[in-house]
Amino acid sequence: MQIDRPVTISSQMVDALCAIVGREGVIYGEEELLVYECDAYTIEKQLPNVVVLPRTTEEVAAVVKLCAEHQLPIIPRGAGTSLSGTVLAVTGGVMIALTRMNRILEIDYRNRRALVEAGCVNAWVTNAVKSRGLLFAPDPSSQGACTIGGNVATNSGGPHTLKYGVTTNHVLGFEMVLPDGEIIWLGTRPDGGEEVDGYDLRGAVIGSEGMFGVVTRVLVRLIRAPQMYKTLLGVFESVDDASCTVSDIIAAGMVPGAMEMMDQLITQAIEAAYHFGFPLDAGAVLIVELDGLAAGLERQAERVIEICKQNRAREVRVAKTEQERMDLWKCRKRAFGAIGRLSPNFLTQDGVVPRSKLPEMMRFIRACSERHGLRIPNVFHAGDGNIHPLVLYDERDPDQVRRALAAGHDILSKCVELGGSVTGEHGIGVEKIDFMEKQFSKDDLDAMRTLRRIFDPENRCNPHKMFPGSKRCADFAPRKQIAA
Numbered sequence: 001m002q003i004d005r006p007v008t009i010s011s012q013m014v015d016a017l018c019a020i021v022g023r024e025g026v027i028y029g030e031e032e033l034l035v036y037e038c039d040a041y042t043i044e045k046q047l048p049n050v051v052v053l054p055r056t057t058e059e060v061a062a063v064v065k066l067c068a069e070h071q072l073p074i075i076p077r078g079a080g081t082s083l084s085g086t087v088l089a090v091t092g093g094v095m096i097a098l099t100r101m102n103r104i105l106e107i108d109y110r111n112r113r114a115l116v117e118a119g120c121v122n123a124w125v126t127n128a129v130k131s132r133g134l135l136f137a138p139d140p141s142s143q144g145a146c147t148i149g150g151n152v153a154t155n156s157g158g159p160h161t162l163k164y165g166v167t168t169n170h171v172l173g174f175e176m177v178l179p180d181g182e183i184i185w186l187g188t189r190p191d192g193g194e195e196v197d198g199y200d201l202r203g204a205v206i207g208s209e210g211m212f213g214v215v216t217r218v219l220v221r222l223i224r225a226p227q228m229y230k231t232l233l234g235v236f237e238s239v240d241d242a243s244c245t246v247s248d249i250i251a252a253g254m255v256p257g258a259m260e261m262m263d264q265l266i267t268q269a270i271e272a273a274y275h276f277g278f279p280l281d282a283g284a285v286l287i288v289e290l291d292g293l294a295a296g297l298e299r300q301a302e303r304v305i306e307i308c309k310q311n312r313a314r315e316v317r318v319a320k321t322e323q324e325r326m327d328l329w330k331c332r333k334r335a336f337g338a339i340g341r342l343s344p345n346f347l348t349q350d351g352v353v354p355r356s357k358l359p360e361m362m363r364f365i366r367a368c369s370e371r372h373g374l375r376i377p378n379v380f381h382a383g384d385g386n387i388h389p390l391v392l393y394d395e396r397d398p399d400q401v402r403r404a405l406a407a408g409h410d411i412l413s414k415c416v417e418l419g420g421s422v423t424g425e426h427g428i429g430v431e432k433i434d435f436m437e438k439q440f441s442k443d444d445l446d447a448m449r450t451l452r453r454i455f456d457p458e459n460r461c462n463p464h465k466m467f468p469g470s471k472r473c474a475d476f477a478p479r480k481q482i483a484a
Ligand SMILES: Cc1cc2nc3c(=O)[nH]c(=O)nc-3n(C[C@H](O)[C@H](O)[C@H](O)COP(=O)(O)OP(=O)(O)OC[C@H]3O[C@@H](n4cnc5c(N)ncnc54)[C@H](O)[C@@H]3O)c2cc1C
Pocket: 039, 040, 075, 076, 077, 078, 079, 080, 081, 082, 083, 086, 087, 098, 118, 119, 139, 140, 141, 142, 145, 146, 147, 148, 149, 150, 151, 152, 153, 154, 155, 156, 157, 158, 159, 209, 210, 211, 213, 214, 215, 216, 336, 337, 425, 426, 462
């Protein structure tokens, strides 16, 4: 079954939802629903019929059961920071927002793990344990807003993915409400139960973009914070030189905690917004963060400086204090926020290329920007070859929207051509559905559909994402939200 018509919801259904989560936990007025019409991929928009804000797993399960009885789509949602339309209510439906389930329930320092509710904001976990020298490693740039449930559903990475891996490497297990309302636990249990034997269904759900169920509680791994950081800022005349530096550092046998690149346009916007002291005329700047045991870190930093200089770095600055290091990261992590100075709208692309192909990819993006007549600044996780070109456009001009989509399409096609992938961390959502057949064979896609049906036989959980043949928002005429 595939829901392929606009959903209507009766006022009795709204009353039934209110009976479960309380009237203050149900949003159905058209104006209030506007907040939920899209995520950070703003090109496509569609209102859910109703948003519910449960406070407990039992409330989530009761809402999901009710929706199953009425054959309604459910759309799990965290903070709505997804950049590929993964949280769009394509046909309408009942959006289940986890933002009131945001507590850290338990911190087990002895075993270095924490049990959190799915709506807990990513950065809150590290903030809660840093005084004890621990941290939660996945650090998406959106970590001040995005939720652990959203991280699980998109298998989020971040600047420090290069060394520490992505969400799946730091989630031990979680509780999930299946689309029929059953509550299950996958992976390691919080009561200290051993790793379960058999298939790694925990791993299968991580990255499934909210299509397998609603995650409600997550057991995360905490790691020891590095003894020392050495954070360097290389200033380069060109993106090519900075890109070659990235490859050379890895080729020299070092794995920095992070290597992040920003080109001239984004560096200028960041400087105007946050006043760090970035040079405005540099072609690119590269942040290299080395971390680990203090012994040996100085030597590694010297080697990185050498490699930067070999690649014609104009200067290499070393953060002298922890405050300076934090300020530098603040600028990097708030880079997207600075784009408002350049353009009313932007389309964030998320592709991957082999690291050695970064110079070629960056040249292609420059040519693409000229061909489509749109500016495309770049800020990205260079160490992973995970690019984030930001295509600037004005949504009030339909031709610019068309050109932005065309530029995004060209960039992702080039990633595939260079042996990379159309997503490093933001997922497929609605944005990249058309690329699935380019990256995967029919058999691959059938296997993915089969796996999905095991969890969600009726295709009601976050429908019309990821798979070719899915409907788009444009396929549905405007509809009345709540039937009388
Ligand atoms: C400025 C900015 C910077 C970003 N930087 C990064 C980055 O460095 N790395 C990175 O990986 N991403 C990044 N992102 C993308 C985004 O923040 C991540 O994908 C994040 O994990 C989404 O979390 P969220 O809580 O906002 O989820 P949402 O956007 O609400 O949802 C995302 C997906 O998760 C599903 N979902 C949410 N909660 C649940 C749940 N409890 N159970 C089941 N499914 C659920 C939704 O259905 C949807 O499919 C960035 C976004 C922005 C706006």
